[in-house]
Amino acid sequence: MMVRVLCFLLMVFGAAPVLAQNGPLRIEITEGVIEPLPFAVPDLVPETAGSAEMGAQLARVIAADLTGTGLFRELPASAFISQVSDFGAPVQYADWKAINAQALVTGAVSVQGNQVTVKFRLYDVFSGTELGDGLQFAGTTDGWRRIAHKVADAVYSRITGEGGYFDSRVVFVSETGPKAERRKRLAIMDYDGANVQYLTGSEAIVLAPRFSANGDRVLYTSYETGFPRIYVLDVGSVQRRVLESQQGTMSFAPRFAPDGQTVVYSVSQGSNTDIYSMRVSTGQATRLTNAPSIETAPSFSPDGSQIVFESDRSGSQQLYVMPASGGEARRISFGEGRYGTPVWSPRGDLIAFTKQSKGRFHIGVMRNDGSEERLLTASFLDEGPTWSPNGRVIMFARETQGAAGRSSLYSVDITGRNLRPVRTPEGGSDPSWGPLQP
Amino acid sequence: MKLKTSALMLCAALAVAACTNPNRFDNPAGGAGVTDPFASDVVPGSASDPASPAYFQQAVGDRVLFAVDQSTLTPEGRATLDGQAVWLLSNGDYTAVIEGHADEQGTREYNLALGARRADAARSYLVSQGVPASRLQVVSYGKERPIEVCSDETCYAKNRRAVTVLAGGLTG
Known part of the structure; x- marks a missing residue:
């Protein structure tokens, strides 16, 4: 159950990635935190027929990983003003700002046979920029949770500056x-x-x-x-x-x-x-x-x-x-x-x-x-x-x-x-x- | 022949127990076996048969107890082990594994080491009383196998133990 990590540069708008150290979207977890940082993870956009359910499941695991740290607070889908139905479309920052989402994770998923491919991007809503580059992960359908953990690890790392821990096992x-x-x-x-x-x-x-x-x-x-x-x-x-x-x-x-x-x-x-x-x-x-x-x-x-x-x-x-x-x-x-x-x-x-x-x-x-x-x-x-x-x-x-x-x-x-x-x-x-x- | 040996052994065990641990006679199984070992209702292999593991367990006493975080034998413990030694010397077909145990108030690894200390305290005492070391093995279960499951001293006191478990006994 290998997960291939393909470090695609998905920046299609020509904007330079914001360095995490400079952006306001940053949790210093060595400090005595904290008010958990509000974030939104809409269901991942299905790019193949029948992958909508997988997109929803992936979003749930990503959200659970982040919420489980105690450093983040998920905003419910019922609060969303804009919906993400096209992974490539520009983000409506004002809509996310209005519900106080400081971080926004968007993604897309395609399922072909037993192969799952997931793309995601992380946005710093208040500065109106993308945080880091888009990433793509590919794996098998039975390893789909690992792909969600990899996305959550990347989000956690970019916001905290620390290594992640979600794609790990415990004996x-x-x-x-x-x-x-x-x-x-x-x-x-x-x-x-x-x-x-x-x-x-x-x-x-x-x-x-x-x-x-x-x-x-x-x-x-x-x-x-x-x-x-x-x-x-x-x-x-x-x-x-x-x-x-x-x-x-x-x-x-x-x-x-x-x-x-x-x-x-x-x-x-x-x-x-x-x-x-x-x-x-x-x-x-x-x-x-x-x-x-x-x-x-x-x-x-x-x-x-x-x-x-x-x-x-x-x-x-x-x-x-x-x-x-x-x-x-x-x-x-x-x-x-x-x-x-x-x-x-x-x-x-x-x-x-x-x-x-x-x-x-x-x-x-x-x-x-x-x-x-x-x-x-x-x-x-x-x-x-x-x-x-x-x-x-x-x-x-x-x-x-x-x-x-x-x-x-x-x-x-x-x-x-x-x-x-x-x-x-x-x-x-x-x-x-x-x-x-x- | 066998019966005679057992009876002699029994008297010795009885004498020791009488000196140091009168409470042992409150044990109905022990009492039944001890008061009249020559009675005709001795059932071989049962607790009324002085050569049986059941007798060892119930009349002689198969376990000694320890204070919190200690592996020093108490006077009661030594008396029980005296009885075990006499029994083991009289019943040479048996070997024994002495199991050391701890109560749950301790970390897993430490309790394994503490159980080893307790098992070894019992083993060393039996060896000092003449039981060949080659017949005795030790194992520690730490806090893995309590016999009482409440979380207070009444249970903990019974769990801090070294139990002599017999094996072998071909002619038993």
Whole structure:
């Protein structure tokens, strides 16, 4: 299901594209925003017979992507004064200005056989100009949602100046059944919960899948031998194999290095849990920590030079950073409570974590040196943050209290705003957000 | 022959339990098996048969409990493990997997490591009492398999456990 991106210059009116930095249509999302920016996405204009429905569906997904960021507010079609029935016709800026649409996305769609082609343009209504060039995307009909995500990513990028994250996937644990006999299986889905596919059965407990940086493979822990072991699964072929492990030990909490060649993980032997790294190709393992305490949940910095992990060597769970080859570790968390599951942001500037304090769980972020800690959520049980490809959004799992407690996925902006459920067919936990797809 | 061995073992277990954990006699299954092991109504394989896994589970006690975020054995836990050791030494056909568990108040990975600590605490104690290490394996389930599902201490206390699960027993 490849989506071809054809960077057509669709500027037919001779106007130079407005540089995003100069135009008024700009959201600085690092600021403490905000009043969401009003936008309109009329149904895409059908250019072939029978593609009207596809045009409407595409517009809905584009709008949902943008609205879901919390940065944009969609204007309903019922408010529109002018209709877009010809993709090439000049935009009636006054009509869109009158309903206070600051951004206007127009598009056209043609369907031939199982091929879909989508063109779109983004307009800055108040300055009466087009923002960036028109783009064309082509793909198969069964991949139509990806095309909508690509359009929304382009719109988001042009207005915010940040990379998008809509055309991405999440691997997670899909859960059914009561707490005492919960059945878990690996699943993969679009970032918005669509197109869920199951990657394993639920005969054995599976935990904490983790994408490789390019999204080609997933590491996870399974009890299929009766003991926790780490498996690597090829996303394309859904073939999997177990990683080497020593008899009488348990291995879990794996993560890929950014280059995809090395895995860091935890091994429990006797009462002790330490962190190891392994070359995937050779199975050769190296011990990175050597302490009688619990060392687990390692995560690489995006440049691969450092590892953040959790340890209770001080007497309680705290976060530490060490060189990727092991050695001296520096404690970075000093607040009240326990800190676990650290994950380095893809931008390298922040570390997300789970914090337990006063009987509550929080998802939070701090700088790499532990400063500027900020808690984004609070509940009975929040845990396991994962970063969107652009480092702006965190997805995590929230478990509700009591006998009927259920785990589901949520996302929140790193500002702490826009907490939203990610709807999945069953319960969900342990999300791992993959890269923006090519 | 078999019965005699089992009966001796049983007396030892009984003595230990009597010293440290009188509450164990509140267990009706245990009580029935213990008061008269020579009674004619012993059903092989049932909890009234001292060589049975059911007896191990119910009369000896297959689990020990832990305090919050701890893996130190309590006096009650050691007494239970004393009984397990005696039973395992008398029933050499069995091997065991000791499952370590945590309550839900903790992150997944940490709880896996904590469950490993708890399973190992039980295993090390059994080994110290003479059970061959080769007969004992450990596995941690972290917080994946609670037995009680409420979200308060009454349930959590029962979930923070190490459970000795028997396997084998060819002549059982």
